[in-house]
Amino acid sequence: xxxxxxxxxxxxxxxxxxxxxxxxxxxxxxxxxxxxxxxxxxxxxxxxxxxxxxxxxxxxxxxxxxxxxxxxxxxxxxxxxxxxxxxxxxxxxxxxxxxxxxxxxxxxxxxxxxxxxxxxxxxxxxxxxxxxxxxxxxxxxxxxxxxxxxxxxxxxxxxxxxxxxxxxxxxxxxxxxxxxxxxxxxxxxxxxxxxxxxxxxxxxxxxxxxxxxxxxxxxxxxxxxxxxxxxxxxxxxxxxxxxxxxxxxxxxxxxxxxxxxxxxxxxxxxxxxxxxxxxxxxxxxxxxxxxxxxxxxxxxxxxxxxxxxxxxxxxxxxxxxxxxxxxxxxxxxxxxxxxxxxxxxxxxxxxxxxxxxxxxxxxxxxxxxxxxxxxxxxxxxxxxxxxxxxxxxxxxxxxxxxxxxxxxxxxxxxxxxxxxxxxxxxxxxxxxxxxxxxxxxxxxxxxxxxxxxxxxxxxxxxxxxxxxxxxxxxxxxxxxxxxxxxxxxxxxxxxx
Amino acid sequence: xxxxxxxxxxxxxxxxxxxxxxxxxxxxxxxxxxxxxxxxxxxxxxxxxxxxxxxxxxxxxxxxxxxxxxxxxxxxxxxxxxxxxxxxxxxxxxxxxxxxxxxxxxxxxxxxxxxxxxxxxxxxxxxxxxxxxxxxxxxxxxxxxxxxxxxxxxxxxxxxxxxxxxxxxxxxxxxxxxxxxxxxxxxxxxxxxxxxxxxxxxxxxxxxxxxxxxxxxxxxxxxxxxxxxxxxxxxxxxxxxxxxxxxxxxxxxxxxxxxxxxxxxxxxxxxxxxxxxxxxxxxxxxxxxxxxxxxxxxxxxxxxxxxxxxxxxxxxxxxxxxxxxxxxxx
Numbered sequence: 001x002x003x004x005x006x007x008x009x010x011x012x013x014x015x016x017x018x019x020x021x022x023x024x025x026x027x028x029x030x031x032x033x034x035x036x037x038x039x040x041x042x043x044x045x046x047x048x049x050x051x052x053x054x055x056x057x058x059x060x061x062x063x064x065x066x067x068x069x070x071x072x073x074x075x076x077x078x079x080x081x082x083x084x085x086x087x088x089x090x091x092x093x094x095x096x097x098x099x100x101x102x103x104x105x106x107x108x109x110x111x112x113x114x115x116x117x118x119x120x121x122x123x124x125x126x127x128x129x130x131x132x133x134x135x136x137x138x139x140x141x142x143x144x145x146x147x148x149x150x151x152x153x154x155x156x157x158x159x160x161x162x163x164x165x166x167x168x169x170x171x172x173x174x175x176x177x178x179x180x181x182x183x184x185x186x187x188x189x190x191x192x193x194x195x196x197x198x199x200x201x202x203x204x205x206x207x208x209x210x211x212x213x214x215x216x217x218x219x220x221x222x223x224x225x226x227x228x229x230x231x232x233x234x235x236x237x238x239x240x241x242x243x244x245x246x247x248x249x250x251x252x253x254x255x256x257x258x259x260x261x262x263x264x265x266x267x268x269x270x271x272x273x274x275x276x277x278x279x280x281x282x283x284x285x286x287x288x289x290x291x292x293x294x295x296x297x298x299x300x301x302x303x304x305x306x307x308x309x310x311x312x313x314x315x316x317x318x319x320x321x322x323x324x325x326x327x328x329x330x331x332x333x334x335x336x337x338x339x340x341x342x343x344x345x346x347x348x349x350x351x352x353x354x355x356x357x358x359x360x361x362x363x364x365x366x367x368x369x370x371x372x373x374x375x376x377x378x379x380x381x382x383x384x385x386x387x388x389x390x391x392x393x394x395x396x397x398x399x400x401x402x403x404x405x406x407x408x409x410x411x412x413x414x415x416x417x418x419x420x421x422x423x424x425x426x427x428x429x430x431x432x433x434x435x436x437x438x439x440x441x442x443x444x445x446x447x448x449x450x451x452x453x454x455x456x457x458x459x460x461x462x463x464x465x466x467x468x469x470x471x472x473x474x475x476x477x478x479x480x481x482x483x484x485x486x487x488x489x490x491x492x493x494x495x496x
Numbered sequence: 497x498x499x500x501x502x503x504x505x506x507x508x509x510x511x512x513x514x515x516x517x518x519x520x521x522x523x524x525x526x527x528x529x530x531x532x533x534x535x536x537x538x539x540x541x542x543x544x545x546x547x548x549x550x551x552x553x554x555x556x557x558x559x560x561x562x563x564x565x566x567x568x569x570x571x572x573x574x575x576x577x578x579x580x581x582x583x584x585x586x587x588x589x590x591x592x593x594x595x596x597x598x599x600x601x602x603x604x605x606x607x608x609x610x611x612x613x614x615x616x617x618x619x620x621x622x623x624x625x626x627x628x629x630x631x632x633x634x635x636x637x638x639x640x641x642x643x644x645x646x647x648x649x650x651x652x653x654x655x656x657x658x659x660x661x662x663x664x665x666x667x668x669x670x671x672x673x674x675x676x677x678x679x680x681x682x683x684x685x686x687x688x689x690x691x692x693x694x695x696x697x698x699x700x701x702x703x704x705x706x707x708x709x710x711x712x713x714x715x716x717x718x719x720x721x722x723x724x725x726x727x728x729x730x731x732x733x734x735x736x737x738x739x740x741x742x743x744x745x746x747x748x749x750x751x752x753x754x755x756x757x758x759x760x761x762x763x764x765x766x767x768x769x770x771x772x773x774x775x776x777x778x779x780x781x782x783x784x785x786x787x788x789x790x791x792x793x794x795x796x797x798x799x800x801x802x803x804x805x806x807x808x809x810x811x812x813x814x815x816x817x818x819x820x821x822x823x824x825x826x
Binding site: 002003004008009010012013015016018019020021022023027028032033054055056059060062063066070102105106108109112113115116121124125127128129131132135136138139140142143146149150151152153155156159160162163170173174177178181182183442443444445446447474475476477 | 501502503504505506507508509510511512522525526527529530531532533535541542543544545546547548549550552577578579581582583585586589592593596597600601624625628631632633635636638639644647648651652654655658659661662664665666668669670681684685688689695698699702703705706
């Protein structure tokens with residue numbers, strides 16, 4: 001065997017910048033698409049991706065990874081896991097696939113933005129693998145749920161969700177379009193790969209995989225943990241770009257991109273991943289609480305990385321740490337209450353045993369969130385289920401596009417953070433949400449959230465049924481309690 | 497209160513495919529209708545409608561002069577999905593790897609004529625710039641294409657162009673070891689930027705890379721620039737290599753042509769689909785007419801410098817025209 005080692009020839013694959021002659025450099029790399037921020041081409045040529053992979057290594061590794069994930073699926077198909085799975089876990093998968101599959105596919109376009117427009121040659125090659133990776137993630141996360149479409153119509157939403165105006169889909173698109181679809185190449189490398197993928201995909205793909213393994217869903221666990229091996233590679237595109245920005249006096253710009261992306265990712269996870277981990281996953285399958293996963297994956301690791309790179313903690317860090325105890329409980333309560341407006345069946349997750357767990361993980365839960373659930377439980381117990389569903393609309397944040405929540409009960413701190421901009425009144429769920437708007441109002445000012453659309457007459461008839469129609473939800477798709485309220489029997493027994 | 501409608505019944509596949517009588521293939525299940533940004537033509541992205549990127553996608557994708565009311569109906573004739581792409585290309589790379597391994601063991605580079613090293617430095621190793629430009633151009637088509645089935649073809653094509661670039665990089669290093677004085681791995685940028693043999697391709701590729709309208713980008717890249725590069729840098733260079741005892745280069749370019757053929761197949765399928773709409777023929781012809789003179793100049797400058805061949809430029813251009821003739825654009 002006389003083959004060269006990777007390091008013998010790798011650098012030549014990324015010695016690909018040239019000085020354009022027949023078009024200008026600004027034409028070849030328009031600033032709005034490239035985002036070089038005045039840093040000259042030669043500086044971008046110093047970009048050094050920490051994780052190096054060549055084309056032959058890539059196709060070989062990826063072939064093996066797919067063989068692994070798809071063969072686990074094939075082998076376990078006969079185990080009929082889904083027939084016996086807890087309905088809360090099924091909801092977890094449905095929420096996950098609907099919010100994630102097409103968004104991951106869209107990330108391939110964001111990678112393509114870097115591949116075409118980044119002035120850093122190493123970035124362009126790594127983004128080529130990133131483009132391919134994200135096609136993988138989109139395709140696998142469609143192939144796997146597709147085999148369940150015969151079970152009920154909610155599985156259709158693995159493909160359908162992001163094509164609709166369902167409120168959660170609007171929120172997911174607003175986030176992903178802001179982070180990755182409408183940014184220049186360097187913006188994508190920092191906001192998508194560094195701020196989002198470095199921290200948050202660990203939560204979704206490793207945290208959730210740990211829960212999946214605990215509940216016995218080895219197909220899902222092997223798929224999403226395999227996906228994370230790609231994420232952890234292509235997430236490393238942001239670090240070297242950050243380094244170049246900081247070295248060239250653009251730290252403020254870099255810091256702002258990180259701060260906006262991080263906060264926005266947190267808010268999306270508070271409505272998607274928080275309820276999944278702390279309420280939908282059956283109690284015996286909960287490896288860690290959502291907050292504990294966040295502390296492990298986000299606070300410990302991500303915080304260290306930003307400091308190592310020479311950035312500061314986001315200015316709202318204290319508020320973020322405080323919100324870890326709070327936001328997702330409010331989101332969960334809202335999602336369960338407005339359950340017809342989602343494409344999965346939210347699991348209430350508030351049996352006496354589960355409440356004990358919540359109280360242990362989040363001291364004070366019973367005195368705050370628990371008080372709201374007490375009212376719901378009383379209404380169900382007294383045969384008044386109609387009082388446990390929505391009659392009005394929530395106030396929705398103009399940044400996160402999800403409801404504005406706070407702590408209820410004895411910890412009451414619910415607040416609408418308002419801003420008047422060019423004659424329009426905007427509502428935000430927190431100071432950082434409002435700040436994201438203020439630093440770049442042109443990105444957001446003309447967007448209408450679900451409530452804005454309702455008030456503007458886009459939703460007809462202007463009632464719940466009209467709203468569901470606007471969101472693309474019909475009976476058979478719209479959510480209801482995951483366990484068909486059977487969990488109430490534990491309260492009925494307690495009362496008798 | 498009106499009576500609640502019947503709950504929707506489960507389907508055997510995605511609702512958007514359910515109207516088809518056929519059972520969908522794996523390709524269709526995982527490849528079709530994946531771009532949500534084409535749903536609302538006024539605001540591709542869920543943000544302020546006047547944002548720069550909204551305007552870019554409205555202007556260069558939604559309002560492209562190449563029109564079809566249902567681009568989502570496009571199908572890759574090879575029905576390639578990510579999983580099968582890696583199966584195919586891992587196999588192809590095993591083949592190239594074994595070529596590199598065997599020829600290296602045989603001392604292939606030590607047997608090359610000294611003059612041939614100069615030819616390779618001038619006409620072969622600078623190709624990494626050309627291949628990389630194709631990689632960048634493919635990534636642009638991928639991010640602008642109006643359907644996921646088109647995007648996927650362009651995405652795999654982006655990977656393939658990196659593959660070709662990687663072969664060149666690998667060989668550049670080997671050649672620099674075989675002939676340290678020639679300047680392999682050092683002089684390519686200077687040659688790419690200054691040697692007259694490359695300036696035609698450099699101009700063609702730079703101009704292709706700034707064709708922003710997605711239809712024009714596709715036509716400039718997949719119908720003109722890429723086929724021209726392939727005919728000159730793969731076909732004719734490969735032929736010249738074989739004539740000059742560089743068997744290895746001849747075999748590598750042959751392996752790369754397998755990818756090029758696949759790219760031409762999807763491009764031809766897309767043209768065929770486009771031609772079902774009135775007006776598209778003139779649009780595509782217009783793009784080809786705009787870029788072909790540059791391609792002709794590029795091929796002539798490059799291919800006439802290839803040693804050991806009499807009609808390399810003519811043959812290369814004939815190769816491009818053969819591809820065009822099959823597209824029914826006349």
